[in-house]
Amino acid sequence: MNAMKRHPRVLIAMAIVAVALAVGWSARPQPETSAERVDRITSELRCVVCQGLSVKDSPAESARQMRDLVVQRVAEGKTDQQIVDEFRASYGDWVVLTPPLVSWGGLVWLVPFAALIAGVAVALRRMRSSPQTLPEPPPAELAALRERVAREEALDLPITEGR
């Protein structure tokens, strides 16, 4: 106790380390259970008879059968990719709710970036371009304007437009 009283900073530091270790331990990645894996995979697959519902969320009979198939494939030790590929073989890329990048569906990802790049390019080009200068009037008109300015200065008249 005396040592603790003498070194309170050490005590605080030890407490902080202990709390950090406890938080880190509780937040460590847990191994995924088979049920969680089935949920994750089926949430990425489209119910083929529904409007925008995943296999996981759909109550349809065909979605239930597809979920049963995923359960079986997980139990057989198939990888996520193998299971998704089996669905794609039957229903195409459409069955995957998140379109793969390298496919026609992948354009969904590329279009916003392409639009952003095009917009930035246009904005930069506009900012860099020099302001437009008016063409110089012909010499005769310029001479007439100068003469008028000189005349008005001599008369000390205010310079007005439209006279």
Place this chain on the structure above:
Amino acid sequence: MPRWLRLVVVAGIAALVVVLGLAFRHDPQDIKTGTVGKPAAAFTLQKLDGSGPLTVTPGDGKVVVINFFASWCIPCKQENPALVRMYERYRSSPDVVFVGVLYQDSLESGLAYVRDNGVTWSTVNDDQGRVAFQFGVFGIPETYFIGPDGVIAGRHIGPIDEQTLATGIDDLRAKAKR
């Protein structure tokens, strides 16, 4: 607007028009999935009449017409007379096989449907939906045409008519003879 940007915008609009034009020309009954143009998987299912399993082995030189149906499916009843007539036309042809696959239905209801509607071709029960999954069935009725080479040559979603059935079968038979 700079010239190059104008060209890009015009090209983009033109591409959009072409894509939309092609999309609207597309037949909604002809939904492409992963299976059309690929070899059909062989399968074995129990016959509805309880006489044992039926094995379908595509690629044995026969044209196979597979029709997915159910007793609760109204469009299936609508298309059934066309299937019955086409089956009668081709039943004596050794190179054409009709198979009905009961999908998402009870065996009893399926059997009653088959008896009541004059379905005399082989019918099997896909009670777990695995064969429908292998073929990429969206909803019933769906009809698949498998060529003598075992490749799924086409599919029809929705009620099928006699003309479509006859054309699908005859085209594949003609291709086999070439």
